Amino acid sequence: MLSEHNHPEVSAIVAAHPDDEILWFSSILADAGKVILCFEDVPGNRHWSDGRRASTSQYPLPQLVNIALSEADVFHTIDWSNPVPSAEGLEIPGDSRAGREYADNFRQLVNRLRDELDGCSNIFTHAPWGEYGNAEHIQVFRAVMAAAESSACRVWVPGYVSNATIALMTASEGELGRDVITLPTNQALARDIAALYKANNCWTWYNDYQWPAQESFRAVSTESADDGAVWSVNHIKIAPPVPPRQSPDLIRRLTRKFQRLLNRTEASRGR
Numbered sequence: 001m002l003s004e005h006n007h008p009e010v011s012a013i014v015a016a017h018p019d020d021e022i023l024w025f026s027s028i029l030a031d032a033g034k035v036i037l038c039f040e041d042v043p044g045n046r047h048w049s050d051g052r053r054a055s056t057s058q059y060p061l062p063q064l065v066n067i068a069l070s071e072a073d074v075f076h077t078i079d080w081s082n083p084v085p086s087a088e089g090l091e092i093p094g095d096s097r098a099g100r101e102y103a104d105n106f107r108q109l110v111n112r113l114r115d116e117l118d119g120c121s122n123i124f125t126h127a128p129w130g131e132y133g134n135a136e137h138i139q140v141f142r143a144v145m146a147a148a149e150s151s152a153c154r155v156w157v158p159g160y161v162s163n164a165t166i167a168l169m170t171a172s173e174g175e176l177g178r179d180v181i182t183l184p185t186n187q188a189l190a191r192d193i194a195a196l197y198k199a200n201n202c203w204t205w206y207n208d209y210q211w212p213a214q215e216s217f218r219a220v221s222t223e224s225a226d227d228g229a230v231w232s233v234n235h236i237k238i239a240p241p242v243p244p245r246q247s248p249d250l251i252r253r254l255t256r257k258f259q260r261l262l263n264r265t266e267a268s269r270g271r
């Protein structure tokens with residue numbers, strides 16, 4: 001079924017973190033039957049965790065579904081010069097607690113999304129290259145695909161990419177089909193919801209970010225287009241997170257120690 005905007009009925013948007021839904025899906029946000037957010041608490045970042053809880057409780061759209069898993073601490077573990085896809089998203093280097101949490105999150109997401117996406121016809125979620133480069137975005141894509149495996153729904157992914165992920169996007173071409181839709185972004189709605197996240201100190205993107213005029217989505221397909229497809233992408237220039245030279249466990253221990261000290265200092269100031 002096509003709506004008056006000439007795009008398919010939007011059964012659900014599945015976004016990893018609070019703010020992803022306005023960064024990559026603003027054009028279809030108001031029309032979505034469900035806006036599903038997957039993660040809430042951020043390890044070692046009480047401000048973002050509390051801010052996300054406050055924001056989702058004040059959220060202006062009634063169709064919000066907040067799964068609210070705790071993030072796995074994997075953001076700085078990925079070497080974006082050589083990301084390795086896995087069934088759960090990306091390979092997490094080493095045998096770390098973060099890697100086990102990442103795998104556990106995948107299982108929980110698939111279970112929850114099977115229920116939430118039951119009966120959906122068109123699902124919009126993250127791209128298999130994770131837009132600018134985020135292992136949890138890629139995990140959400142894989143979880144949606146696993147949850148929707150036996151259904152007749154169509155999955156659509158947005159055309160946002162960065163210099164860190166362009167090779168992964170090219171490697172994902174075989175999973176994409178021919179159908180493309182291009183829509184004007186809804187900048188007024190995006191700015192309104194961004195203001196809520198900023199007021200609650202949990203906006204994770206550029207402070208002065210300017211939304212592009214339009215964005216495109218491409219259908220995932222098991223019958224990939226042999227000759228590809230013509231579609232426009234929004235290319236983000238980013239300095240990709242540098243993987244730590246020291247062991248991630250050591251970095252994490254030091255980060256948590258610093259965060260505990262910071263929290264104690266702030267608690268003593270009564271904030």
Ligand SMILES: [Zn+2]
Pocket residue numbers: 016017020134137
């Ligand atoms: Zn995100």
